[in-house]
Amino acid sequence: MPEGSHDRFWGIGVSVTPTFEGSRESVTRPVVDGSAQWSNGIFLNGALLPSRYDPLHPLQLGYRISPSPAIDFGPMVAIREGWPVFVARQLNTKDNAWAGSAGGFIEFNLTDDMKLTGNLLADLWSSKGAGSLIGNLDLRQTANVAAHHSVAFWGGLRWGDSLAVRNQFGVTAEQAPVTGFPVYGAKGGIEDLHLGADWRWDLSNAWRLSTALYLTRLTGSAAGSPEVQTRNNASASVTLLRRF
Amino acid sequence: MRPSALCLLVALLLLATRSPASDAAVVAPRGASAPPADVADAYEGAWFSYRDLYRRMIRFEKYGGPKQFIQSQLQLAPADKTAAIGGAQLSLRSHSVRLDLPLDALGRASFPFLKQAYDENAELRVNRPAGTVALEQQLSILTRADGVYALGDLRAACEEVLQYQRYASLLAHRLTRCVGLAFIFPKEAPATVAGVRRRDQERSSLSAMDGDAWGGNSAKTHKLVVLRFSQWPGEGQVLCEMAPLAITPILE
Numbered sequence: 001m002p003e004g005s006h007d008r009f010w011g012i013g014v015s016v017t018p019t020f021e022g023s024r025e026s027v028t029r030p031v032v033d034g035s036a037q038w039s040n041g042i043f044l045n046g047a048l049l050p051s052r053y054d055p056l057h058p059l060q061l062g063y064r065i066s067p068s069p070a071i072d073f074g075p076m077v078a079i080r081e082g083w084p085v086f087v088a089r090q091l092n093t094k095d096n097a098w099a100g101s102a103g104g105f106i107e108f109n110l111t112d113d114m115k116l117t118g119n120l121l122a123d124l125w126s127s128k129g130a131g132s133l134i135g136n137l138d139l140r141q142t143a144n145v146a147a148h149h150s151v152a153f154w155g156g157l158r159w160g161d162s163l164a165v166r167n168q169f170g171v172t173a174e175q176a177p178v179t180g181f182p183v184y185g186a187k188g189g190i191e192d193l194h195l196g197a198d199w200r201w202d203l204s205n206a207w208r209l210s211t212a213l214y215l216t217r218l219t220g221s222a223a224g225s226p227e228v229q230t231r232n233n234a235s236a237s238v239t240l241l242r243r244f
Numbered sequence: 245m246r247p248s249a250l251c252l253l254v255a256l257l258l259l260a261t262r263s264p265a266s267d268a269a270v271v272a273p274r275g276a277s278a279p280p281a282d283v284a285d286a287y288e289g290a291w292f293s294y295r296d297l298y299r300r301m302i303r304f305e306k307y308g309g310p311k312q313f314i315q316s317q318l319q320l321a322p323a324d325k326t327a328a329i330g331g332a333q334l335s336l337r338s339h340s341v342r343l344d345l346p347l348d349a350l351g352r353a354s355f356p357f358l359k360q361a362y363d364e365n366a367e368l369r370v371n372r373p374a375g376t377v378a379l380e381q382q383l384s385i386l387t388r389a390d391g392v393y394a395l396g397d398l399r400a401a402c403e404e405v406l407q408y409q410r411y412a413s414l415l416a417h418r419l420t421r422c423v424g425l426a427f428i429f430p431k432e433a434p435a436t437v438a439g440v441r442r443r444d445q446e447r448s449s450l451s452a453m454d455g456d457a458w459g460g461n462s463a464k465t466h467k468l469v470v471l472r473f474s475q476w477p478g479e480g481q482v483l484c485e486m487a488p489l490a491i492t493p494i495l496e
Contacts, residue, residue, distance in 0.1 A: 001302075002359035007295055069303045070414045110415040147290070147375035205293055205367040243295075243365055 013239025022228030132164035162188035169225035294366040313401035319382035320351035338366030385491035
């Protein structure tokens with residue numbers, strides 16, 4: 001884009017997400033969503049007031065380096081929910097159930113419509129201990145289905161090291177008596193497999209209606225956690241965005 | 245998902261589809277309650293995001309590889325390949341930019357890189373119904389005023405297009421090769437419009453056939469001369485009696 005320019009979408013919408021990852025209950029909330037990128041490479045994505053668990057609108061700030069149109073990479077920081085909210089409540093530590101993480105991302109533009117994306121993030125702060133590693137790997141395919149309508153599908157997996165899985169899905173000896181769960185020492189590995197779909201409808205050059213659906217299936221040690229009520233989780237959102 | 249959540253989603257969807265922009269397109273309010281400029285301007289024909297196309301087109305300008313024989317242009321492509329583009333008009337519109345982009349005989353225009361248009365989120369408009377046309381990037385070989393093309397230059401030109409395509413995405417054109425070029429002439433061009441002259445030899449005509457401008461032969465709107473590199477190894481020149489409308493690579 002031209003020097004000193006930017007491309008920004010801001011808007012509001014509604015999201016429906018499980019109350020925590022692995023929860024049977026969902027919660028519907030308003031969401032203030034956005035994405036912005038500047039000509040200097042800095043980008044900001046996600047819900048400005050993120051909810052506890054909202055995989056469709058993770059808050060990310062990063063710096064994009066593009067040596068060629070085929071590859072983008074760079075550092076980024078992200079904020080995400082750290083562990084089940086009801087556990088946080090019972091332990092009366094709800095204020096620090098958030099995890100701030102830093103790492104990097106890489107995107108391979110395989111064709112004009114297909115990309116392979118990956119990121120690896122390390123927790124900088126987290127109430128259960130920093131330093132855990134979480135990575136995502138996704139393949140994303142976009143298609144223009146009609147004038148001003150495009151659909152994207154993506155699928156992939158999330159990996160976490162043993163500290164990451166234990167932080168989110170484990171139950172420590174200290175937590176066990178408070179929460180009523182047995183002690184559970186989770187192990188690292190593939191945490192989930194997921195599928196997403198996103199339908200973008202450009203109502204005009206300035207207004208976009210974005211509808212997204214995201215399905216995850218917890219796997220491995222994460223799926224076996226006593227805190228997990230269901231392995232399958234679904235999230236959805238509809239947002240109306242204005243392009244600035 | 246709970247019923248209440250579903251209701252909320254549906255309500256929002258309905259609200260959004262009745263956004264001011266889409267209402268304005270239908271009702272086109274005038275006078276009394278003056279809507280914001282971009283809403284009053286809502287356009288019923290085909291429109292495209294200038295920012296999206298800018299990002300696609302700027303890649304070629306920033307490309308540091310060999311590109312001395314080739315050019316990148318914006319192509320107006322009808323969804324129905326046999327549809328004529330005569331009379332089509334392309335223009336760039338934003339709050340303070342109003343620019344008509346002249347189309348050549350094949351529906352190509354040079355892309356204007358304007359910061360002001362980008363910053364104002366301009367749109368590119370075509371006076372055709374939405375959905376019947378697309379705007380694409382078209383790479384082609386530069387034509388010469390003297391009509392004389394060295395075979396070596398033409399092979400290099402085709403390679404330049406292929407190298408650029410490979411640069412632009414990781415998997416595209418990994419297995420394709422440059423096999424030749426298509427010279428596109430107006431339909432009324434003579435059958436002997438293009439020929440090849442080898443060193444110390446007479447000019448021999450290349451066969452011309454009726455076909456479409458960009459591959460295919462359903463509409464036969466143009467005269468095509470196909471030069472296959474395998475048939476013309478070594479040195480020589482392609483001589484054109486009239487300027488081709490375009491020279492495009494054949495990648496197979």
